[in-house]
Amino acid sequence: MYRSLIKPLLFRLDAEDAHHLTIGLMDAASRVPAWPALARRVTAPASPMLEQTLWGQPFTSPVGLAAGLDKNGVAVPAFTALGFGFLEVGTVTPLPQPGNDRPRLFRLPQDGALINRMGFNNAGMTDLHARLGALGARPAPVWVNIGKNKVTANEDAAQDYRRCVAALQDVADGFVVNVSSPNTPGLRALQGADDLGALVREVLQEVEAQRVRTLKAPPVLVKLAPDLHPADFEASVDAAVTAGAAGLIISNTTLSRDGLTHPNQRETGGLSGRPLTRRATELVRAAYRQTGGRVPIVGVGGIFSAQDAYDRIRAGATLTEVYSALIFEGPGLVRDLNTGLARLLARDGFTHVREAVGTAG
Template sequence: MYRSLIKPLLFRLDAEDAHHLTLGGLEAASRVPLWPRAVRTLTVPGGQALGQTLWGQTFASPVGLAAGLDKNGVAVPAFSALGFGFLEVGTVTPQPQPGNDRPRLFRLPPDEALINRMGFNNGGAAALHARLAALRQRPAPVWVNIGKNKATPNEAAAQDYRRCVAALQDVADAFVVNVSSPNTPGLRALQAAGELAALVRAVLDEVEAGRVRALRRPPVLVKLAPDLHPADFEASVAAVVGAGAAGLIISNTTLARGGLTHSAQHEAGGLSGRPLTARSTALVREAYRLTGGRVPIVGVGGIFTAQDAYDKIRAGASLVEVYSALIYKGPGLVRELNAGLAALLRRDGLRGVDEAVGVDVTG
């Protein structure tokens, strides 16, 4: 029904208006008690084969929701019901901010892609904390993607990330350090190895400082861009792991525009969707090779089919995330991915996702 009826109607609207309309519906659905956990028995049909335990947390499926779709955590129960194994909300900043001027979100249908220059529009850390703390249903881990406010200079960026951690540690199942969005001026400069290592250590120090107060120590992951020079990518990966981060997310949106056909291709912002499929999988493979599988990797970018997800897992991703494909394929996508992954594991004689991680690298 989504692809034949709802999608054509939504695609007649401005992309951001359609986003808000859809998210509003999911927010309303999230207020209906009990149903998300019950529905998950249908949307996560892979059984134990899809399950993993990472960082002491249980993931019923390796398929997660990427950051950016539910920035303020308004629809966590509804997204859980779709069959996601985990959800990443945000990016959140210490103080609320409106983001960049509209229009700032564009669809490229023939390319199955999106371009966004949202600019970390969000309601701030305090509002997100109140929303997550009020959740009665959390069938899947909820990660919080954190960033700095636009007005904060890079030399003071660490304080913004620490403030997010301090505000949200008792409700976050993990933190994702976002230094790779192209839509906050100067942010990507924080990916340089020296600056990145110092930032990760600052975040980890804040997590450790809040451990007794929050009674939890969420793992810290770092999200990198796909546009780094190979030598810089290697240095950044080494910096993240060396500083003690628990994992990597590969990758964020890209500034590249090769091979696009839609007229919106020249809009400023980060490109996501099908054009990133091969590039992000190659970067997952490289990150897995560089780390030797010592930390879990989350593969993101252009996942539209179970085979796309499986390729990233075999390249070294323990988990994967989707966003753009939801816009083009609808809410049934998550169940399709879960069922398809379970079938691919059976085809290859593998008992679980963990047995497939990195097999194309280790051979």
């Protein structure tokens, strides 16, 4: 139904208008009493081989929603109803900001890709706190992707990340330090090993400072870009892990335009979707080899099928995330990924998903 009816209608709209319409409908669905919980009984994976406990939290599936789709956490119940094992909301900044001028989101249908230059448009940390605080019990962990405001200089960036932690720790199941978006001027400079290590330590200090008040210490993960030189990527991975990051998310959008055919390839911004599949898988493999599996890796970028997710897991990812594929394939994608993963694991003789992590060498 999505591919034959809903998707053609949505794709007639401007990409961002379609996004807002979809999020609005998901927001409305989230407010229908009991519907999200009932729907999740059907969509959530029934296979215990997909269940994991990480950082003391239960994950019913290794398939999660990447940041950027639900920036303000308005549709968490509806997204959990699709069967995700976890969700990432944001990127959120301390102060609300409108982001970059429109148009700023573009489809490349024949490439299976999106280009965005949104610029961390969001309603701010206070608004997100109110929304997440009103959710009550959650069937899946909700991570908060945090960033700095555009007007904040890099030398003051750590204070923005700390402010987000201080404001949101009591409602966040995890934090993702976003230093890899290409759409905030100067942000990617924070991926340099020295700056990144210092930033992660600042964030962890704030998490520890808030522990007494919140009675919790959510894990802190770092999201890296796919465009780093191999030596810089290795240095950034080492800096993040050495500083105490609990995990890595690999990767963010890319500035590369290799192999694209759609005219929108000329638009500036970060590219996501199928063109990232191979590159993101290679980076997960490199990070897993480098770290020896000491911290969980979340593989994201170009995952459109159960085989894609399985390849990412065998490369070294403990968890995976999707975004662009959801736009092109529709809400049934999540269940397809879960059932397909269980089938692939069983085919290869694995009894649990953790047994497959990193087995591709």
